[in-house]
Amino acid sequence: LIVQNMTGIAAGPLLASFGLGGLAVALAAKESLTNLFGTLTILLEKPFVIGDRVKIEGYDGMVESLGYRSTRLRTWDGHIVSIPNQKLMGSNFENISRRPHIRWQTDIGITYDTTPEKVQRAVTIIEEILDRHEGMTEFWPPWVHFTGFDDWCLKISIMAWYSPPDLRQYREWVQKTCLEIMHRFGEEGIS
Helix, strand or coil, rough: HHHHHHCCCHHHHHHHHHHHHHHHHHHHHHHHHHHHHHHHHHHCCCCCCCCCCECCEEEEEEEEECCEEEEEEECCCCCCCEEHHHHHHCCCEEEHHHCCCEEEEEEECCCCCCCHHHHHHHHHHHHHHHHHCCCCCCCCEEEEEEEEEEEEEECEEEEEEEECCCCCHHHHHHHHHHHHHHHHHHHHCCC
């Protein structure tokens, strides 16, 4: 009222303008503040660090940087993906770098004309190959079972765990194991 009396300018609309302007600034800053809180949460909780392999929002890649507004991943295709930290903290993600092992799960199909004795022999061969395999820990021994009748084959299911979780070493081990299974099945006449 004093301003209005001294200048003749109506203070009510001026105050309303400042109020609306303040509200607009607050709404504009909301995203920045939520990103800041997301960044602080990441820094304090450390669900991942730069260099970790993570899966976030459908993306799989290595964490390259953690910024004020977003976290950047480099995908396996070489692309950079920027995910806002506020969205990151509100989503589920996997830190693959912190896993204790890599699980290998596969099924092997053998022909329907295979005798029950040869099915048992196939299971035994795989168990022998996986017994004390490279990368095995005593807490996670391999599982090998004849698990059923698919449309075109008899199914043997395999589950084994490899440690440490080095993807390249794991894939080399899987290749070596698969080739050994093929070789041993060939010697036994199992198709």
